[in-house]
Amino acid sequence: MKKIALIFSGGPDKVSGPKNSITLLADALSTLGAFVSVFSVSAKKRFVFNGVEVGVFSYGRMKDFDIIIFSGVYHYKYPIVAEYATRKGIPYGISPRSSLMITSLKRSSLKKKLFLSFYGRRFLKKSVFFHFLSREERENSLRINNNSLVCPNVLKEAPCYNIKNKGKVIGFLGRYDVDHKGLDRLMAALVLIKDDMISQGFTVEFHGPDFRGGRKYLEDFVRENSLQSFVSVGGPLFGVEKNKFFDRVSIFIHTSRYEGLPQSVMEAMARGCAIAVTRGTNMCNAVEDGRCGILLEDDPTEISQQLKGLVYNFSLVEKCGVNSNFYAKENYSSDRVARRMLEKIEEAAELKK
Numbered sequence: 001m002k003k004i005a006l007i008f009s010g011g012p013d014k015v016s017g018p019k020n021s022i023t024l025l026a027d028a029l030s031t032l033g034a035f036v037s038v039f040s041v042s043a044k045k046r047f048v049f050n051g052v053e054v055g056v057f058s059y060g061r062m063k064d065f066d067i068i069i070f071s072g073v074y075h076y077k078y079p080i081v082a083e084y085a086t087r088k089g090i091p092y093g094i095s096p097r098s099s100l101m102i103t104s105l106k107r108s109s110l111k112k113k114l115f116l117s118f119y120g121r122r123f124l125k126k127s128v129f130f131h132f133l134s135r136e137e138r139e140n141s142l143r144i145n146n147n148s149l150v151c152p153n154v155l156k157e158a159p160c161y162n163i164k165n166k167g168k169v170i171g172f173l174g175r176y177d178v179d180h181k182g183l184d185r186l187m188a189a190l191v192l193i194k195d196d197m198i199s200q201g202f203t204v205e206f207h208g209p210d211f212r213g214g215r216k217y218l219e220d221f222v223r224e225n226s227l228q229s230f231v232s233v234g235g236p237l238f239g240v241e242k243n244k245f246f247d248r249v250s251i252f253i254h255t256s257r258y259e260g261l262p263q264s265v266m267e268a269m270a271r272g273c274a275i276a277v278t279r280g281t282n283m284c285n286a287v288e289d290g291r292c293g294i295l296l297e298d299d300p301t302e303i304s305q306q307l308k309g310l311v312y313n314f315s316l317v318e319k320c321g322v323n324s325n326f327y328a329k330e331n332y333s334s335d336r337v338a339r340r341m342l343e344k345i346e347e348a349a350e351l352k353k
Helices: 017-031 077-087 102-106 110-119 121-125 135-139 183-192 194-199 214-224 239-248 263-270 284-288 300-311 314-331 334-351
Strands: 003-008 035-040 047-049 052-056 067-071 092-095 129-132 148-150 169-173 203-207 231-234 251-254 274-278 293-296
Touching: 003 017, 017 035, 017 047, 017 052, 017 067, 017 263, 017 334, 067 077, 067 334, 077 092, 077 121, 102 110, 110 121, 129 135, 129 334, 135 148, 135 284, 148 334, 169 239, 169 263, 183 194, 183 214, 183 300, 194 300, 214 231, 239 263, 251 263, 251 300, 263 274, 263 314, 274 284, 274 300, 274 314, 284 293, 284 314, 293 300, 293 314, 300 314
Parallel strands: 003 035, 003 067, 035 052, 067 092, 092 129, 129 148, 169 203, 169 251, 203 231, 251 274, 274 293
Antiparallel strands: 047 052
């Protein structure tokens, strides 16, 4: 069994999708008997998350591993670590996590574009494989090489207590990154169906960590457009409180412009929520194949009409919630995902021998 190092950027205090998904993957791979260690290139001291120890990165420890997997692309230390690994004959793979999606690159800063053109070019070219979270992410990303794996995030399984008796609640859980998460177009859509939401008894709950003033943007928008009667904006949720949130939400919404595969949408599905997502969320298969909800357009007016259709058809919402729960169990179970990932890792490690 190969020794695997999973590397990401993040600390103990910052709410981070990669931190959550990487530690869950490490735990699932370890359950299968793999030797897995997680390291952060930015943490000042080791910490524990999801029951997994996250160590402080050091070059000296890398020599003990058969393969390294980087989470994300844009960190100045990644190409340096990758060059060290190459000199030592240690292969590495990259999980871009939406960083290489064409839509993302079009909206990226000049620094990221320069990184890809110069500093990070060799880093990408030397990767023995790329791990994409969905077929949509792979199809809509830069093609560096043809050696790639499609494998979703690991879902931390939790019992679903409340599939068919949910409230009339539309929920969002994620970072308050207004542009990335498409929160501007979602808020514009809610203004257009304000009366419908109120007449049908629906509420909307936002939860998540702030990002560059995103929470204030939402709170100001709610106040200025008189949405307080049915829209609330709160902080991040964890553990029991997060599960309670999912258990009262009947429609989980993500209007992202680009994603890898959002962990929160997967968790919502496991808890029996119908999903309403844009194509940029990369959950088309779940919607179309699993009949788990609706695929939203990008225009706020069209989003408003699509949501209106759900608001007036709660029986459809309940059916989609049941389908979501089943689809999540069949496609996102930790054992199934970890086995697929481990098989690809073993192949990649052998590739450089």
